[in-house]
Amino acid sequence: xxxxxxxxxxxxLKTGQSMTLLCAQDMNHEYMYWYRQDPGMGxxxxxxxxxxxxxxxxxVPDGYNVSRLKKQNFLLGLESAAPSQTSVYFCxxxxxxxxxxxxxxxxxxxxxxxxxx
Amino acid sequence: xxxxxxxxxxxxxxxxxFITINCSYSVxxxxxxxxxxxxxxxxxxxxMLSSGKKKHGxxxxxxxxxxxxxxxxxxxxxxxDSAVYICAVRSDRDDKIIFGKGTRLHILx
Numbered sequence: 001x002x003x004x005x006x007x008x009x010x011x012x013l014k015t016g017q018s019m020t021l022l023c024a025q026d027m028n029h030e031y032m033y034w035y036r037q038d039p040g041m042g043x044x045x046x047x048x049x050x051x052x053x054x055x056x057x058x059x060v061p062d063g064y065n066v067s068r069l070k071k072q073n074f075l076l077g078l079e080s081a082a083p084s085q086t087s088v089y090f091c092x093x094x095x096x097x098x099x100x101x102x103x104x105x106x107x108x109x110x111x112x113x114x115x116x117x
Numbered sequence: 118x119x120x121x122x123x124x125x126x127x128x129x130x131x132x133x134x135f136i137t138i139n140c141s142y143s144v145x146x147x148x149x150x151x152x153x154x155x156x157x158x159x160x161x162x163x164x165m166l167s168s169g170k171k172k173h174g175x176x177x178x179x180x181x182x183x184x185x186x187x188x189x190x191x192x193x194x195x196x197x198d199s200a201v202y203i204c205a206v207r208s209d210r211d212d213k214i215i216f217g218k219g220t221r222l223h224i225l226x
Contacts, residue, residue, distance in 0.1 A: 033214075042121070042203070042216035090160060104148045104207055106214075108160035 002026055006091050006109035013081045013116045021076040021112050023091030031094045032074040033058075033106065034066060036087040043090065049074055081116045088113050120144050123204050123217040131225050136191040138220045140204030143185065147209040151178050151189050154201040154219065163189070163202075194224045 007022045023032065030051050035043040045058030049068040063085060065077045074093075078085060092106040124139045140149070151163040164171050164178040166187065171178050175194075180187040191198055204217040 040218065042119075042218045043205075044216075045214065088158065092160075104150070105162050105165045106150065106205075107162065108152075111158050111160075113158075 004091055004093055004107050004109040006089075006112050008112060009110065010113050011115070013078075013114065015082060015116060017081050018077070018079050019081065019114075020078075021089055021091075021114075023074045023076070023093075023109055024072055025074075025093040025107070026072060027093065027095070027107065028071070029093035029095050029107070030071075032068065033092045033094075034064070034074065034076045035090045035092065036060065037090060037111075038087050046076065046089075081114075083116045086114060086116045119218070120215050121204055121206055121217040123202075123220050125220060126218070127221045127223075129223045129225065130194055132195060134194050134224075136194050136198070136222065136224075138189045138202050138204075138222070140187045140189070140217055141185060142187075142204075142206045142215070144206065144215070145209045146182075146185075146206040147212075148207045149180055149187050150205040150207070150214075151187070152203040152205065154203060156200065160203070191222075196224045196226050198222060199224050 004025045033048040034046040037043050044060050046060055046064050047058050047066040049055045052071040055066045067075045089112045091109040094106045121142045149166045152160050153163050154160045166180045175192045177190040201219040201221050203219045207214050
């Protein structure tokens with residue numbers, strides 16, 4: 001199993017450009033998450049999905065959109081990139097079995113380093 | 118005040134030393150997660166805890182629900198343990214996942 005993969009690994013954008021980050025998982029997980037990681041701060045949740053066709057806002061959703069058309073894929077879009085969106089983006093997934101703490105375990109992708117100039 | 122606080126922020130130790138990293142939280146939780154972030158950036162799950170103690174190799178994680186505190190211990194530390202260790206909790210009120218800022222560990226050979 002590949003686990004959680006992210007595409008691309010690196011990207012440089014100019015202010016105002018758009019792009020889509022792709023996250024894919026092959027573990028049949030219901031829940032998927034997009035986080036950003038900035039120096040000196042913990043991981044912050046951007047958006048998440050509790051199943052195919054559903055999405056919800058996290059802690060820092062502004063400037064981002066997401067879609068979960070297929071269970072295995074979770075896309076993060078930046079419609080008009082800003083320098084404040086320079087960050088490392090991580091995708092994660094989990095199975096979410098409520099009766100066991102292990103069900104909440106998150107599996108992370110390798111990250112996408114995005115620079116907006 | 119952050120809802121999840123880790124201490125210390127940075128730790129440098131000699132190879133072979135016993136390491137303790139602490140995580141304190143202020144919310145009710147359904148689970149606590151210890152993660153390791155390698156120098157290359159990848160994040161790996163170490164433990165999920167809701168009570169008691171877990172051990173995997175040289176790593177031991179404990180949690181005290183009453184005191185809202187968890188510790189991650191590394192026995193016989195090795196330079197390859199150098200990484201950032203992250204504590205995350207899942208709130209039992211709204212299922213929100215809250216991350217600590219991490220503890221940067223550097224083990225000297």
